[in-house]
Structure formats: C-alpha cells, structure tokens
Amino acid sequence: MESKEEVFQRLRDAIVQLDIDGIRRIAQEALDKGIPAYEAVMEGMSKGMEIVGKKFEEGEFFLSDLIMAGETMKAGMEVLKPHLKAGQVKSMGRVVIGTVKGDIHDIGKNIVSTLLSSAGFEVHDLGVDVDVDRFVKAVQEFKAHILAMSALLTVTMPYMEEVIKAVEKAGIRSQLKIIVGGAPLSEDYAKRIGADAYAEDAVTGVEKCKKLMDEVKK
Template sequence: MGNYFSELGENVISAKQERVRELTQRALADGVDPVEIINSGLIPGMNVVGARFKAGDMFVPEVLMSARAMNAGMELVKPLLVGKEVPSQGKVVLGTVKGDLHDIGKNLVSMMLESAGYTVINLGVDVSAAKFLQAVKENKPDILGMSALLTTTMLGMKDVIELLKEEGLRDQVKVVIGGAPISQEFAREIGADGFAPDAGSATELCHQLVAR
C-alpha cells in the first residue's frame, strides 16, 4: 500500500490532477483507509510543495495547480469520511482587513493550512473588526489570521486586536498577520502573536503557536 502513498504524493507535487484522481480511486477500491490516503499520501505531497514554495523553488501558479491536484483526491475521499474523526491540527479564522480586497495571498495561506490538516474558516476580503470578532466568538479558533496589502488598511489589524481586548477574548486566540507592508516590528507594535512573510511560513508559524 505504501507505493500508493508515495505515488500520490509525487503526483500532487507534479500537479497531475487526473493521475491523483485515478490513484485515489484505485487505492479506495483496494480498501485503503480514506484517512490514510489523506494523511500519508495527499498531505505529505502538499507539504513538499509548501517547503519548495518557501525556498523559492516553486511559484504561486504551480502551488495552485498542486492544490487542485490534491483537491481532486480529496473530493473522492471526503464523502467517505462521514463519522470518521480526521484529527484537525487546529482551527484558524482568516480574512483580509476592512477596505482591502486582496485575497490571492490569503487564499494561498488558507489552502496551505487546509492541506496541513487545519480547519480553516475563510471570511474573505474587506472584513470589518466586528465581523472578525463575531467569527472568533462563533468558531472559537486557535488562531486568527489577518492579511493586508495596502499600508492604508494595515491599521485595521490593530482595531481588531483592540476589540478582542475590549471583549475579553484576546487571551483565547493567537493572532497572526501577513501581507506585503507587514513586518515583525509592526506585529510587535500592535500586539500580534506573530507575522509570516509568505504562505509556507504562515503554516509553520501556526504549528509553533498551536504547540505552545
């Protein structure tokens, strides 16, 4: 069975969507556990993609193609998971702050986190502080992730953190931020728990914060 896993991983990395679908179907027909297909085949492949992206050996379009290939396998496996507990690494609420409509980076982070086993609630773009607050109350995530691409909107992140403090929720969630104008210094300044310059680092950062 191991050969299914390594072949699945390799085809996720090389973004061969049809082949991933085929292999997943064959593995399922052979009675391979759906959870194992995810944890030993699809996710390890995507982890390699994440590492290569971070190292600059793969670029956004290739990462998106690999994610699509992985999803081709996931679509076949997910319906069989009903009632099976797939252990989640943690829950993350993500969004782009108010006034900002950029979401390629955020969606990439969302995909990388999902492929690393996190449950992601993606709020989209132009998300107000009140909406972030509501999502934290409703979903009780381990991590709140905010992104901004404009210097004019990045202060919106501070508003969200202040609102969490006012509502007594700041200690219950780790806050991570990212986007082109964001720096470690800015993260410290507004009281965020961490900053990630790219999607690969964001996943690592979440691992570190959830483990604490």
C-alpha cells in the same frame, strides 16, 4: 502487486506534479486496493503538500504552483472524504482568516487558506474588506484558536491593530492566537500592534500556525 508505500508515493507525486485528474484516479485506486482513506490522506497527499511547500521555500515553485497544488489536494479529498470515519482526521485547530477592511487583495490569503486546509486546519475564510465586527463575531461563533489577518496596502495595515483591540475588548484575547501577514508588514510591526506572530509568506504562515497551536494546547 503494488505495495501500500508505492500507492502513497504515487499520491505524493500527483500532488507535486499538480495532476488533478491523476490524483482522482490514484485516490480511487487506493480505495479499491483496500487502503484506508485516512492513510491515503496522511501518508500520501499531505506529505505531497509538504514537498510542495519546501519547493516553494526553495524558489523551485511559484505562487501559481501553490494554488494548483491546493486544487489538486482538494480533488483528491473529494474522492477520499466520503470514506473517512467521523473524527478520524483530527482538526489541527480552528482558524478564522480574512483581508482587513479597505483591502481587496486576496491571492495571498487564498493560498494560506488552501495550505492551512491541506495541513488539517478547519478554516473559516471571511474573504476581503472584513471589518472589526465580522472578525470578532466569527472568532466567537467558530470558537477559533487562531485569527489570521492579511493586508497588502500600507493604508490598511493600522486596521489590524483595531481588530486586536476589539478582540481584547470582547474579552476573548487570552484564548486566541493572532497572526498577521502581507507585503508591507514586518516582524517588528506585528509585535508593535500586539500580534502573536508574523508570516512573511504562505508556507511560513502555515508553519507558524502549527507552532501557535502547540502553544494553545499547552
């Protein structure tokens, strides 16, 4: 008889192999064997996403692989989510994310959103071309712990600072962590505009969001 650990390993493998049909089947098999949905998520699929993240960092996986891994994770969650008890999978934190006004690039932002969701964050994705008011209102409405902004154009980078100033003016900066990312940005630029962190890629972004949440919880 197959052990729990063997089922978890098959779930991890399905994520790493980007096997959408396989993850659905194995997730259902896990439930049929009496394995709690929570354990299947945390010990199986989430650990598979961690492996995918490492492969991306090492250059073995590409952006397209990250996107597919996220879709595979979603497919597995569709099977397992109805069997999760309310509050069983605790949210890592609430994140509002968007690409700033004037910029319609969304591939990088979408990957970050997917990976954050897979890591257990509650993500509110505002899309692209997001203005100051929408960012501020969303942070207030969703009581966000983290605001994540993306810009792929040098001409839209300065808008990030406008958003940060608006957040300060609204009186909610002290309770919020801000992370920025995008090809033209740098660690130095992030510090200069008053952000708390800079993400050079999607995987780094998720890791930094986890660290920011550690600071929030202190």
